[in-house]
Amino acid sequence: MRTVSIRWRLTVLYTGILIAILIILGSLVYVLLHFSLMSQMERELQTKADEVLKSTKVVSTLPFFLRQIVLPDVEVFAAPDIYLQIVIKSGEIVARSQNLGSYSLPIDPKIFRSVLQGNSIFHTFNIDNEEFRVLVKPVRVDEEIVGILQVARPLKGVDLAMRRLQTILLVGGLLSLLLSLVLGRFMSGRALAPIKHLTAEAKSIGKERDFQRRVRYSGPPDELNELAVTFNQMLAGLEEAYQQLTDSLSLQQRFVADASHELRTPLTSIQGNVDFLLQLDQKDPKLQKEVLLDISAETQRLSRLVKELLTLAKADSGLKLNLTELKIAPVLEEVVRQARFLEKGQNFILSLEAAEGVVLRVDPDYFKQMLYIFLDNGFKYTPPGQSFSFQVKREGEELGLIFQDEGPGIPEKDLPHIFERFYRSEASRTGEGAGLGLAIAKWIIEQHGGKIKVESEENKGTTFFITFPMHQQK
Numbered sequence: 001m002r003t004v005s006i007r008w009r010l011t012v013l014y015t016g017i018l019i020a021i022l023i024i025l026g027s028l029v030y031v032l033l034h035f036s037l038m039s040q041m042e043r044e045l046q047t048k049a050d051e052v053l054k055s056t057k058v059v060s061t062l063p064f065f066l067r068q069i070v071l072p073d074v075e076v077f078a079a080p081d082i083y084l085q086i087v088i089k090s091g092e093i094v095a096r097s098q099n100l101g102s103y104s105l106p107i108d109p110k111i112f113r114s115v116l117q118g119n120s121i122f123h124t125f126n127i128d129n130e131e132f133r134v135l136v137k138p139v140r141v142d143e144e145i146v147g148i149l150q151v152a153r154p155l156k157g158v159d160l161a162m163r164r165l166q167t168i169l170l171v172g173g174l175l176s177l178l179l180s181l182v183l184g185r186f187m188s189g190r191a192l193a194p195i196k197h198l199t200a201e202a203k204s205i206g207k208e209r210d211f212q213r214r215v216r217y218s219g220p221p222d223e224l225n226e227l228a229v230t231f232n233q234m235l236a237g238l239e240e241a242y243q244q245l246t247d248s249l250s251l252q253q254r255f256v257a258d259a260s261h262e263l264r265t266p267l268t269s270i271q272g273n274v275d276f277l278l279q280l281d282q283k284d285p286k287l288q289k290e291v292l293l294d295i296s297a298e299t300q301r302l303s304r305l306v307k308e309l310l311t312l313a314k315a316d317s318g319l320k321l322n323l324t325e326l327k328i329a330p331v332l333e334e335v336v337r338q339a340r341f342l343e344k345g346q347n348f349i350l351s352l353e354a355a356e357g358v359v360l361r362v363d364p365d366y367f368k369q370m371l372y373i374f375l376d377n378g379f380k381y382t383p384p385g386q387s388f389s390f391q392v393k394r395e396g397e398e399l400g401l402i403f404q405d406e407g408p409g410i411p412e413k414d415l416p417h418i419f420e421r422f423y424r425s426e427a428s429r430t431g432e433g434a435g436l437g438l439a440i441a442k443w444i445i446e447q448h449g450g451k452i453k454v455e456s457e458e459n460k461g462t463t464f465f466i467t468f469p470m471h472q473q474k
């Protein structure tokens, strides 16, 4: 899409506004000046006329028709550009300023009549393409109008002034227009420079996909600054999202690598045993059985591992558990019954009475899997003869499950990591687990809205505290 840059649009807008202002202002100045010059000229004509009229005299006291009306010597009043003429009632020109030469001021019969009736009239006439402004006033002798006085001045001066003004306005207007175009473009360019800068920065960040970068803006705290800040906030969000994506990707890669490694161990062992069986002397059934038992144990380990990996894969894909309200006591009893075969001479203490009548919102399959993980670990790590207990307690609105054993305990440095995937403490590396049990258990507990805590002391034992919100108490 072709775009008209804001810069040009702003420049044209500024210039447009300037033109409008210049036209209005110019016309106003023109009209006002014309009006002012004309009224000044008319005032002068008026003064001159009054002066002339004042010196009109009547000589002797003879009867009217014999009276000698002495009209003023217009020459006294005439200036080079003031023309005077007196016309008596009969239409005869009785006095004329010399500067008129052979010309006489034209007499419009209508104006003549009107002035003889006592009116003063301004009008403009044209001689040889030259304009004149004329004031025509009645000449009175003893209150009687005997003629008219015409005082004229060429409009040349006014016209000249107006033409000059026109030229000044036109040239000035054009110059301002040009200046406005250049300045407007320069100013809008300057005003838009930060936006250009921000755009370039954003473009380069987008191109390099470097979300750690931030746009630099060092202007005053104005709207553009706000834009830069907002943009940087967006970049921070993007960086976080991008980081999460890379983190989860590398987590996923590590998970796949660890899982493959864990799967390879039992598979290698099975492969080795099968090869051994193939070469084995048929007549040694005891050894044969031993090898087959080994294969069976590895197969079990493999199938447990696959089940665990499947659970974690589901967890990662955002699986939501199917929670239903359930009386929890029978579930606990069932899992304990199934886990009994894990006992190897430990002193197993059970206290499930507090769970009687308690209803939790659970997904039974996953809940059982979680319980089994703690029971399995308890029996696995508690040596024969030592105690391992599973107790249920009510604490306010919560139901607490406590697994306490007198096993080897977990070293302090391992404690923060035991819920991580594939984490096994040094001491238990040789064990059968892959270090996924507690990671799965924690996920299941959180899916049920529960919390887990662990306390452990080396050579004394470990206690897991798990709490779930109780849904209903009876």
Ligand code: ADP
Residues within 6 Å of the ligand: 373, 377, 378, 381, 405, 407, 408, 409, 410, 418, 423, 424, 425, 426, 428, 429, 431, 432, 433, 434, 435, 436, 437, 438, 439, 462
């Ligand atoms: P695994 O399936 O290998 O047992 P877990 O995730 O259940 O893995 O446990 C992770 C690690 O936490 C174990 O390797 C072990 O070192 C430690 N651990 C878990 N439970 C106990 C316990 N009851 N006593 C001592 N160490 C434990």
